[in-house]
Amino acid sequence: xxxxLQRTRAVRRHHPDVRRCLAGARVDSHTRQxxxxxxxxxxxxxxxASTAAHDPAGFDAPPNARVERWLPHGQLLAxxxxxxxxxxxxxxxxxxxxxxxxxVVPFGRDQFEVGARVAAVGAxxxxxxxxxxxxxxxxxxxxxxxxxDGARAxxxxxxxxxxxxxxxxxxxxxxxxIVTGAELR
Numbered sequence: 001x002x003x004x005l006q007r008t009r010a011v012r013r014h015h016p017d018v019r020r021c022l023a024g025a026r027v028d029s030h031t032r033q034x035x036x037x038x039x040x041x042x043x044x045x046x047x048x049a050s051t052a053a054h055d056p057a058g059f060d061a062p063p064n065a066r067v068e069r070w071l072p073h074g075q076l077l078a079x080x081x082x083x084x085x086x087x088x089x090x091x092x093x094x095x096x097x098x099x100x101x102x103x104v105v106p107f108g109r110d111q112f113e114v115g116a117r118v119a120a121v122g123a124x125x126x127x128x129x130x131x132x133x134x135x136x137x138x139x140x141x142x143x144x145x146x147x148x149d150g151a152r153a154x155x156x157x158x159x160x161x162x163x164x165x166x167x168x169x170x171x172x173x174x175x176x177x178i179v180t181g182a183e184l185r
Contacts, residue, residue: 056068077100080100082141083101084103085105086106087115087118092114092118096123096124096151096154099148099152103127103141104126106126106128122150123147124144125140
């Protein structure tokens with residue numbers, strides 16, 4: 001069994017009801033630390049945070065938070081009430097496909113648009129970096145937790161499209177059409 005899987009199982013064993021998940025790994029260490037500061041030590045939540053390139057030991061995490069370099073999103077999302085993430089398409093799609101509301105904290109590229117769309121469909125909230133402080137993040141995460149119906153509706157809509165199998169089939173059909181020259185007629 002991999003070290004990462006063992007650590008994830010330890011998180012679930014010690015904290016079976018993960019109520020928040022700081023999932024997006026491509027966040028600078030300053031932003032991740034601000035996110036961790038938003039968690040009150042006496043708050044009835046457990047947080048699992050991944051840091052990617054940053055050493056987990058360098059973070060001041062409250063006792064109700066677990067900080068690792070990498071954690072598998074799927075296993076955490078299965079028990080999460082909310083995913084706090086950077087708004088990358090990958091983590092947002094995983095989060096919403098799991099029917100979990102997202103609290104998006106974008107910091108660049110298309111993440112601002114992704115966060116705005118999550119909020120517009122009622123599947124979560126968005127906090128811009130200039131508004132990010134402990135109180136704003138805590139409030140946005142709590143509001144996102146209450147948007148479970150919107151996240152589950154989005155998951156149902158994703159499922160109705162046929163998922164990855166339907167996308168792969170459509171792509172194969174289009175590539176076959178292009179390769180056989182059908183587009184040139």
